[in-house]
Amino acid sequence: MKYVILIHSNPQPWGHPTPNFLPEYEALSPAEREQLDKEFEAFLGELHAAGELVSGEALGDPTTSKLYRASSHDDPPVATDGPYSESKEHLAGFFLIDVASQERAEEIAVRFSGPGETVELRPAMWSGGDEA
Numbered sequence: 001m002k003y004v005i006l007i008h009s010n011p012q013p014w015g016h017p018t019p020n021f022l023p024e025y026e027a028l029s030p031a032e033r034e035q036l037d038k039e040f041e042a043f044l045g046e047l048h049a050a051g052e053l054v055s056g057e058a059l060g061d062p063t064t065s066k067l068y069r070a071s072s073h074d075d076p077p078v079a080t081d082g083p084y085s086e087s088k089e090h091l092a093g094f095f096l097i098d099v100a101s102q103e104r105a106e107e108i109a110v111r112f113s114g115p116g117e118t119v120e121l122r123p124a125m126w127s128g129g130d131e132a
Contacts, residue, residue: 001096002054002124003105009092010115014061018092024116036114043111047097052108056095089118098123 011021017037019025025033047053068077095112099105102123109121 001097001101003102003109004122004124005095005097005109005112006091006120006122007060007093007095007112007117008089008090008120011092016058016093018058018117019114022116025053025063025114040111040114047108052097052104054096054098056093058093059091062090092117121124 003005007018009018009022011018013021015021019033019036025036035104044053067080069080070077097105097108099108105123109119113119
């Protein structure tokens with residue numbers, strides 16, 4: 001089963017890795033930050049070695065985004081500059097995982113949520129509408 005782990009964050013300034021730009025992460029001691037980084041990198045390595053990590057990407061600053069929206073089937077989409085969300089958090093990146101169960105996906109997603117970040121776990125869908 002494939003799942004997408006969506007990382008919602010609002011680093012200031014926008015940058016990656018996002019924790020480096022979050023006040024909750026910056027409030028930790030250098031030793032705590034180093035330990036968290038080391039543990040997360042090791043965890044990514046474990047997921048990769050187990051074949052559970054399919055891919056992942058960091059996303060650019062939401063102010064550089066474009067939103068395309070059509071008002072009807074006959075009208076061409078109109079582009080607006082980002083960010084398109086009024087939210088305090090924006091999509092900062094994602095990871096695609098392929099796991100045996102929802103329970104395993106949930107175990108993994110918990111490990112992706114760091115200080116100041118929100119993680120969303122969503123099942124991936126095939127084009128026919130069935131969950132992957």
